[in-house]
Amino acid sequence: MEALSLNEFEQGRYLSPRSPIGLMSRVYKYVLPEVRECLHFWRQDAEGIPDPELRKQALASIETKQFHCEGGGIYAAGNLSMRHILIPLIVAYQTISDYLDNLCDRSTSLDPADFRLLHQSMLDAINPKAEPVNYYALRSEQNDGGYLHRLVRKCQEMTACLPGYAAAAAEIHDLAVLYTDLQVYKHIRPELREAALKEWWAVEGKRAPHLHWNEFAAATGSTLGVFMLFLASCDPRLSTSKAASIRAAYFPHLCGLHIMLDYLIDQDEDRAGGDLNFCNYYDNTDTMLNRIASIVEWARKDVQNLPETSMHRMVIEGLLALYLSDPKVSEQREVRSVSKRLMRRSPLTRLFFFVNSRWIRKHMY
Known part of the structure; x- marks a missing residue:
C-alpha cells in the first residue's frame, strides 16, 4: 500500500472537522x-484460536470493549483521506491492548515477567522492523493460532x-513503554x-510532579496519545519537535482524564472483580471530583496551542459525554452524584456528544 503524495495530503488537511456536527457526521x-x-x-480470526482460554479472552475483549476501538477511530475523522490506514491501525492496536488487558485481569498467572512479555507485542506493533516472538512463552496457554502475531x-x-x-516513532514508543x-x-x-x-511513580512521576501517583498511573494507561500521533504521522512534513509538542499536549492531562473517567464508572465492577481502581485512592468524593475537574481544565489549556484545536477540544468534551452517559453511572449512587456535578453547566458541545453517545448505545449495539 502506497503512502499519499504531498498534494493528496494537502487536499485532505482541510477536511479535519471543525464542529461537533461535522465530526459526528463523519463518525x-x-x-x-x-x-x-x-x-x-x-472476531472471526479470534473464533479460530485453538486454546480455549485464549479464545475466550480474545472474543470477550472484542465483545465488551468495542467502544474503545470506536472511540479511538475518532482520530481517523481528522484525515478521512488516510482512514484506510488509520482505522485498521487503531483497531488492531487497541484490540491488542484490550485482549492483553483481559488476559492479565483474568490471568492464570501473576508473573510480572509474563505480563511484560505479553506487552512486548505492543512495542513490536509500533516498530515496523521488529520481529514478533512467542509472547506466551511464560504462561501455560500457548496456542493462539497466530492471532496476536497477525495483530502485530x-x-x-x-x-x-x-x-x-x-x-x-520515539514519542509513540515512550508512551507505549509507560503503558x-x-x-x-x-x-x-x-x-x-x-x-x-508508587516506586515506579517515584522515578517516572517527575514528568508531572503536580499529579498524584494514581493520576499519573492513569495517564499512562491511555492509548489516545498514540492515536493522535498516528494521525499526526499522516503529515509527511511532521518534525520530531512537532511530535514532541503533540505528545505533551496529550500526556499527561488529556490521557489522564480518559482513564480516570474510565475508572470512575467501573468502580463497582472492579470491586467485584478484585481489580485495582485509581479512583479509590482519594480521601473522599469531593476530593476526587475536584481533582478530575482540575485535570479537565489542564487538558483544555494543553490543547490550545495545537493545530486544529477545535478537534482536540471536542475530544475532551466527547470523553466526558461518553463516560458520563454510560449506563453504569446510574447504577452507582456515588458515581451518579459525581457525574451530575461534572455535567453541571456543561457547554453545548458536551451536551451534544452526551445525547449522541446515548443514541449510539441505544440504537447501534
Whole structure:
C-alpha cells in the first residue's frame, strides 16, 4: 500500500472537522461502519484460536470493549483521506491492548515477567522492523493460532504506510513503554500493586510532579496519545519537535482524564472483580471530583496551542459525554452524584456528544 503524495495530503488537511456536527457526521458515515468491519474481521480470526482460554479472552475483549476501538477511530475523522490506514491501525492496536488487558485481569498467572512479555507485542506493533516472538512463552496457554502475531503485523504494515511516522516513532514508543510498565505493575499480586506503582511513580512521576501517583498511573494507561500521533504521522512534513509538542499536549492531562473517567464508572465492577481502581485512592468524593475537574481544565489549556484545536477540544468534551452517559453511572449512587456535578453547566458541545453517545448505545449495539 502506497503512502499519499504531498498534494493528496494537502487536499485532505482541510477536511479535519471543525464542529461537533461535522465530526459526528463523519463518525456515523465512515468511522463506526469501518471500525466495525475491522472488528468483525478480528472476531472471526479470534473464533479460530485453538486454546480455549485464549479464545475466550480474545472474543470477550472484542465483545465488551468495542467502544474503545470506536472511540479511538475518532482520530481517523481528522484525515478521512488516510482512514484506510488509520482505522485498521487503531483497531488492531487497541484490540491488542484490550485482549492483553483481559488476559492479565483474568490471568492464570501473576508473573510480572509474563505480563511484560505479553506487552512486548505492543512495542513490536509500533516498530515496523521488529520481529514478533512467542509472547506466551511464560504462561501455560500457548496456542493462539497466530492471532496476536497477525495483530502485530497489521500494525507494522499500517505504520510503515504513514509518511511522517519516523518523526513520531520515539514519542509513540515512550508512551507505549509507560503503558507496558503500568500493565505489569497493576496486574501483579494485589498486595504488591500499590507499592510497585508508587516506586515506579517515584522515578517516572517527575514528568508531572503536580499529579498524584494514581493520576499519573492513569495517564499512562491511555492509548489516545498514540492515536493522535498516528494521525499526526499522516503529515509527511511532521518534525520530531512537532511530535514532541503533540505528545505533551496529550500526556499527561488529556490521557489522564480518559482513564480516570474510565475508572470512575467501573468502580463497582472492579470491586467485584478484585481489580485495582485509581479512583479509590482519594480521601473522599469531593476530593476526587475536584481533582478530575482540575485535570479537565489542564487538558483544555494543553490543547490550545495545537493545530486544529477545535478537534482536540471536542475530544475532551466527547470523553466526558461518553463516560458520563454510560449506563453504569446510574447504577452507582456515588458515581451518579459525581457525574451530575461534572455535567453541571456543561457547554453545548458536551451536551451534544452526551445525547449522541446515548443514541449510539441505544440504537447501534
